[in-house]
Amino acid sequence: MNDVRGNALGTASASARDAVEKALWRMMSFYDVPMADLDLAIAADPAWPLPHVMKAGFLLSLTEPALVPEAQTHLERARPLMARGTPREQAHFAAVEQVADGRWHGACRIWDELLIDHPRDALALQWGQLWDFYRGDAAGLRLRPARALPAWDEADPLFPCVLALYAFGLEENNLYAQAEEAGRHALDIDARVPWAVHAVAHVMEMQGRFEEGNTWLRQHQPVWAEGNGFAGHLWWHKALFRLEALDVAGALRIVDKQLSGDALQITLQRLDAAAMLWRLHLLGHDMSAACATLLAGWDTSEGSAGYYAFNDVHLVVTMLAAGEVSRAEAWVARCAERALDGADARRANHVLAREVGLPLLRGLLAFGRGEHDSAADALYAVRGQLQRLGGSHAQRDLVDLTLLSAAARGMRRALGQALVRERLMAKPATPMTRHWMDALEML
CATH class of the missing domain: 1.25.40.10 (Tetratricopeptide repeat domain)
Known part of the structure; x- marks a missing residue:
């Protein structure tokens, strides 16, 4: 049996095929989660491994260290069934295993090779995009x-x-x-x-x-x-547009209604809240109470530090904006211990954390301690490598905004002015940019 795109499937059950197709649509459109559809597929054909692999991949795509054991359980359920899987499904299993083991580059190579022969494999396209995004590719x-x-x-x-x-x-x-x-x-x-x-x-x-x-x-x-x-992230973009207009009240309304409380169920959603609260903090607004509340729901267990540097950055700025500098320093120390552990070298995040994540985190710590010149120097030094951190240009702008704030508060005015000029070449002088021009005595 083939799917609607002509890809061979390791099942003869039309019900299982249709349930997997529905799950795939959910994964690509973000309308509800795919787990119930995948359960239906497993019920229709318990010997088909692909639904188990899809469950594992979906959980891993949330970048939650606490979900890795559950994802590995699904992979173990799939393992004895893989002989029945098609070569394409076996490749997906191998790629998701690589992700679970922290070898993100290896997973993306498998999806690349898979798509050469199967360009209509939507699952490979979706997962490839997510992990390219996480790797900054x-x-x-x-x-x-x-x-x-x-x-x-x-x-x-x-x-x-x-x-x-x-x-x-x-x-x-x-x-x-x-x-x-x-x-x-x-x-x-x-x-x-x-x-x-x-x-x-x-x-x-x-x-x-x-x-x-x-x-x-x-x-x-x-x-x-x-x-x-995906609604939370789009609300974040809406708040970002309000902040670019220096409509702080409008941005805060979105934070209060859409980026706090029950709206924050997973780390990916907390990242959006953290990124917005930090931007408000850089503008001089006291976000300590909101950041303390955000921290209360964040997984800060032992195994979380150093799992993914992009997430670590957002957690650390939340700690700093909450006024918990010592706690942020302790977290960075745990990240460093993991990044420098030779036994963990196979992880894609290992080199990233050592070469980009840790220098960035240390620059942020300097900012949190009020060492603005040291912060500006450290952040500028790592700036050219930031894409490797993962995320989007818009998300990584958090670092440039911190750099501008450090330059404005310290003695690196010329550096800050140079960065503003660079910004003006990319887009018009928005109210936000004019704010930094004023702070850097350019108006």
């Missing part, structure tokens, strides 16, 4: 879907989802006009593609089109704001 974000898209039929229900992957990859490679065109085209085909809404929002953020971006998200809000796991 901008080229992969664009080129992997670019290699696959010409092989797709535009009538395929998942085509707009794949086009949205391409749109985001174009944006992260600064190809803004093409990215916006692809994102809008995806939404013309199917309005229920939040990743396409997201790609166009990123274009508008990078071009300083903050009022247009706010309107864009509001226009599509009925589709993404309810029943969608």
